[in-house]
Amino acid sequence: MNKQKFCEAEERRLNWLINFKLPNYWKKIGWSILFVSLALILFIKFLNDDFDLLKNILKKSMLIGLLIVTISSEKIEDEFIESLRSKSFTLAFILGVIYVLAQPVVNYFVSLILQSENTNYEDLGDFQILWFLLVVYLTAFWSLKRRNS
Numbered sequence: 001m002n003k004q005k006f007c008e009a010e011e012r013r014l015n016w017l018i019n020f021k022l023p024n025y026w027k028k029i030g031w032s033i034l035f036v037s038l039a040l041i042l043f044i045k046f047l048n049d050d051f052d053l054l055k056n057i058l059k060k061s062m063l064i065g066l067l068i069v070t071i072s073s074e075k076i077e078d079e080f081i082e083s084l085r086s087k088s089f090t091l092a093f094i095l096g097v098i099y100v101l102a103q104p105v106v107n108y109f110v111s112l113i114l115q116s117e118n119t120n121y122e123d124l125g126d127f128q129i130l131w132f133l134l135v136v137y138l139t140a141f142w143s144l145k146r147r148n149s
Helices: 003-018 026-047 052-071 079-114 126-148
Strands: none
Touching (some): 026 052
């Protein structure tokens, strides 16, 4: 395989991944996964038992639900929607980077003010970062869509 054919094949795969969308009915499945997982996490929280493994699984399933909603197509998928998706992903990425950089510092200073001893600097976890990115994307997408419709 020569270099030209290899580059074309890579470009086709990349374009497929960029343009991949689940059918619109998957949004309902994604929302269902999210809300069932959230309800189970809240239920487990009230049990006051040590279900760390189950909590982690439910957190991951909440992220999967949000991801499914994010990559599901709209009923009418056109250039306007693609533009809104692009703007929303850009905004989510920029705000996500700012959040990852600023939030641990804010947490540290608040902890320092409230309890002067045993103050530790802690980075954010993967769940918190991914949750923030997906929620910011969905919020930006819906608000841009509503404002421009």
